[in-house]
Amino acid sequence: MVNRQKKQTAIARSGGNPLSVDRSLDDSSFFISETSKYTTETARDLLKKAFKIHQLSRRRIAAAVERGAELANVRYGTRGKFSQLDLILIFYAFCTVLDPPANVPLADDLVKPCATPRSDVFNMYNQVQNEFKALKHGDSRPNVSKLATDEEMNFIRFQIKDPVIMECMKDKLVYTSSEDGYSMQTLLSRLRAHQAKINRPEHIILMSTLSGKGLFGAYVTSYWDSSHRTYYGDTMTVLFRLRPGPMEAYPYLGSKEKRFQLCRNGEMGIGGGIDSGPCGLFFDKDMKFGQSGPSLTFNSKCLVTAPEDKLGPGHVGGREDLEFCYFKIGVIEVISFVDEVDWNAVGKK
Incomplete structure (x- = not known):
């Protein structure tokens, strides 16, 4: 998912310590910081590009995540969790579709479902999807009905x-x-x-x-x-x-x-x-x-x-x-x- 050269570069940037690259996802600030080194585009810019793809849907993204999980397991043998850099692509894939509002913590609500053991990925994804959808469509989708609350x-x-x-x-x-x-x-x-x-x-x-x-x-x-x-x-x-x-x-x-x-x-x-x-x-x-x-x-x-x-x-x-x-x-x-x-x-x- 992320080539070995980028991984080596990340290790070098982290002071030569490979463990810091695979740091726990609970360290949200580290994750965002590392992610920003590999792209200059914001999630909103990527979202606009994503809209050019006809029929883009969560289902397709979910399928892409599943395929990515399989590739990560083959390449790195990581069944318990993926490396920090492996998740960067998944992170931005979610951002392009969901366009999170300011009140949603990205690392917690988007990435964490993908960081669990592979068998639990989609269970957790479905669990947060409804909560995220409610946050997304709350203030950003005004109620136009004069009958319904x-x-x-x-x-x-x-x-x-x-x-x-x-x-x-x-x-x-x-x-x-x-x-x-x-x-x-x-x-x-x-x-x-x-x-x-x-x-x-x-x-x-x-x-x-x-x-x-x-x-x-x-x-x-x-x-x-x-x-x-x-x-x-x-x-x-x-x-x-x-x-x-x-x-x-x-x-x-x-x-x-x-x-x-x-x-x-x-x-x-x-x-x-x-x-x-x-x-x-x-x-x-x-x-x-x-x-x-x-x-x-x-x-x-x-x-x-x-x-x-x-x-x-x-x-x-x-x-x-x-x-x-x-x-x-x-x-x-x-x-x-x-x-x-x-x-x-x-x-x-």
């Missing part, structure tokens, strides 16, 4: 598995019925115009009940297309309920039922219902009333749980555990995404 939006983002969206894009409020009017035509026209700009279909639909007690929705990963005569869509779609708590998410878990989206007669549905029951989430073109029932696609229950929100509740096939209901819609929001980086400026500084 910061905590609720973070819960929704956690359900999004697309690395490009999570690492390279920020949220954008595309439509809200309280300001843009209760019109399905307006919702779709605004959403489609934005999707054409970013060339991506993904978006979040948030819906409150008229009482304000209920808040639920879906993360949708396909375009709304009325040319489909039946259900269509993608397995990355997720239904969720935020209020009343506790918050619940219903991702697709491999069911034989793959009925994700329905767009017909100006109406929208997500998650095919059971037998003749309603969708997991459905609302009409007037945006006054919605329906929710259990869906086999997401193994989800009725999203409406506040008693005062339920209108005409019933049970599919007379089964008490398969409740569905109508509800009055309060406000509908559509949140999409936009590039977090000015692509035209990348690499120009």
Whole structure:
């Protein structure tokens, strides 16, 4: 990973003591100091270069780290830990993807997972990944929703598995019925115009009940297309309920039922219902009333749980555990995404 000449140079710089090169990773200042000797670029500069690589993702970096671990073991026979210099490349690989904010200690949160025995590398990587993601997307990703709290939006983002969206894009409020009017035509026209700009279909639909007690929705990963005569869509779609708590998410878990989206007669549905029951989430073109029932696609229950929100509740096939209901819609929001980086400026500084 780092050639022998560089290692010898580092030993010379350290006063001829090879042990100082392989010093413990707990010495963060030493690590940063040694790293700086081999590159004049900052993590942000490297990040801009990394963005030139299409579909760059944590998954690819994780694969690169695994390959690097194998090479290090072959070259240096280091199974307990890697040398300090071996980790420099891994360190900057993580920096290029994660772009850490000022409040995240780099050596602790990025490098340490790679310094453990090889069998534990990815266990620890996964452990810190969620914590790091929360730090990364806290202050740097403002909440654009007027319905959901910061905590609720973070819960929704956690359900999004697309690395490009999570690492390279920020949220954008595309439509809200309280300001843009209760019109399905307006919702779709605004959403489609934005999707054409970013060339991506993904978006979040948030819906409150008229009482304000209920808040639920879906993360949708396909375009709304009325040319489909039946259900269509993608397995990355997720239904969720935020209020009343506790918050619940219903991702697709491999069911034989793959009925994700329905767009017909100006109406929208997500998650095919059971037998003749309603969708997991459905609302009409007037945006006054919605329906929710259990869906086999997401193994989800009725999203409406506040008693005062339920209108005409019933049970599919007379089964008490398969409740569905109508509800009055309060406000509908559509949140999409936009590039977090000015692509035209990348690499120009």
